[in-house]
Amino acid sequence: MERILLAVLCLSVWSISTCLLHQYHYVHELKTWTEAQSYCRRHYTDLATIENSSEVDQLINAVSDKSVSEVWIGLFSEVDWRWSDGYTGNESGYRRWCAGWSEPNFWAADQFCVFYCSSGWWDYGCEEGLPFICFSGTQFVYINQSLSWTAAQSYCRSNYVDLATVKNPSDDQMIQNVTPSDSSAWIGLFRNPNFNWPDGSSFSFTYWYDDFNPLNSLKIICGVAYLKNSGKWRFVPCDNRRPFVCHGTPSVVKKQTVKLRMKVEDSSVDLNDPVIRADILKKLQEKLNMTGVTLKWGEQPDGKVFHKMKEHRQKKNKKKTEL
Template sequence: MERFLLIFWILSGWLILSLCLEHQYYFVENKMTWYQAQSYCRQHYTDLATIRNSEDMNHFLDVLSAQSSSDVWIGLYSEINWMWSNELEERNPGYTNWESTDNDPDFISANQFCVCMGDNGRWWDYNCEAKFPFVCYTGTPGGCKFVVINETMSWSEAQRYCRDNFIDLADIGNSTDNQQVQQLVPTGNWAWTGLYREENIYWSDQSSLSFTKWDHISNPIGSRGIICGATSEARLAKWRFLDCYTTRSFVCYRFREQVMRRRVKIKVKSDSSAILTDPNLQNKILRKLQEKLQENAPLKFVQQPDGKIFHKEKEKKRTEL
């Protein structure tokens, strides 16, 4: 194991103080990827724009309407972590059969986290609260057997039913499984499968996502592992997701009032294979720190004079007695 030195800022103030602070938004016309925009905002302001409530939304829209009608980056992002109901850990399914390889999953209104199958054998991501028939599976001496339940339930209700009466919701590992499940789907309907993902939607500064303003629009995911938030004046600052590596203008924020800051130096251990310059890994570390410190104020890393955040700690020489 290697040890690294990690330096980060904690904006001062406890929960009450941070909620009273007003955000000041700044439009940056330069076009960058979401990650480049995040780095720029953290260096020159506080972070990419966070919108915590309707008052923030009005301030944000005032800035945006005076600058741009095209999509701009904000601080939202979502990690994509598909997994089967019978699994304890996330993994990308090795076999998929989405309705469209270009647009699906389409994540309409940022509210589709469960997967159903149509009677054509194709998969759709859908609102988990919708009620459909569903397919369970059970083990047999000859292998796996699929069973259709024609009663309509939400995805979580269907999961509970399958676990109580069989093994779990259908796990589809290959085209043969897919064909068997397809034959059970009621004609003209959809049926729940066991594929789903956690919400995993975050703000760049790790603020809680207590206020949302999603646009009723498709957010194509495809095979991406991360999608990033954008909005525009044309859609009244309602939010959507885009490919993080497209280049767009963006909006940063900082607090309108002067804020005390605390600099904290800590030591962390990291697997030698971890790529500590990866912005996605850095965001995960920030989330863990936020949980441990129970801070609602934003956290961010600060680059040291050599441009690095992490430094490998020098081993101390032992003095022999």
């Protein structure tokens, strides 16, 4: 993608608009996350979206009651545990979390993979190095190499079938039999981050609080800004009741449209691919590095952002002829 971007930053025709920071509104009513969102959508735009450090400060300043420790913001995440081999059968929901540490506890919002130990399963940072357990098709195999979860998955898929799927207590016991006492090892359970803002804003800026975010058996977790710790974010059950912060469209919005002609060096690159468009926009936003300015693509009536110059001229001439 980096190679593509170097070529793409000389591309076709695009337009951007800029606007001021979000305008935040504190509401001192205790509501669940869903109730708070409904309120914000009725009276403003939505629960607060935060896209940079300046907006963190702005949100903190918007909270008039300085005794409040936490407020709902729009952040939420879907908790969808999956097995590496894709197993979704009747026993795919078997879990043996370590109760003593309230696992899975999602420390600092950065634990998306699972390891086995005799006391139970733990969620853990996927980049950490651990031994791991493969499945050969007939038995579990303990591999005493310290690899990240992703590297362990690749190893198992290359040499066996996949990382271990644990369907029931019998599987759990077999894993215990092949794993050295007091050893930890990756198994195939994982999940994707699935971090979201309700208004669909990009999730490129993060501000996590270094503490537990207990998941228990929750399917969705919701975000609060912890005002007693510089407004850092953490997750709590969505049915908790908190005051909250909404955001609304600023009363004064300054927009500017810019059109550029760019050249694509690689003709196979589809600039209208949503992934490429998003990556280009992110790079441009980083390069601009201006507080309170947000870049957005300006779509044409056909839904595209980019058009080849020849195609663009033909459409323009056709429109003139029709007039």
